[in-house]
Amino acid sequence: MENAIEYKEKLISFIKNSINLFPAKRTPKKLKSFGSQYVFYKANQKTTWYIFFERFDNKFLIKHITNNHSKDAKYL
Numbered sequence: 001m002e003n004a005i006e007y008k009e010k011l012i013s014f015i016k017n018s019i020n021l022f023p024a025k026r027t028p029k030k031l032k033s034f035g036s037q038y039v040f041y042k043a044n045q046k047t048t049w050y051i052f053f054e055r056f057d058n059k060f061l062i063k064h065i066t067n068n069h070s071k072d073a074k075y076l
Contacts, residue, residue, distance in 0.1 A: 010043070011049055011065075015051055015062065019051065019060055020060070022039045024038065024055070025039070031076070034052035034066075035053045035061075035064060038050050047067050048067060048068045049065060050068075052066075
């Protein structure tokens with residue numbers, strides 16, 4: 001349980017502190033409902049998280065979070 005909490009906290013920390021530092025990619029048409037842009041966070045060798053968002057000036061609205069184990073990841 002402790003590892004799961006730490007894992008989640010690292011993902012949240014990345015979003016809060018680094019989302020504006022990484023170059024965002026345009027979301028493919030098939031996934032546009034998730035947000036117009038996304039960045040990824042590599043949690044470990046097996047899992048990459050994709051954070052989809054809308055950007056308004058320097059504010060970010062996170063609309064969807066998924067990972068490479070999701071069926072939607074094949075479109076990225």
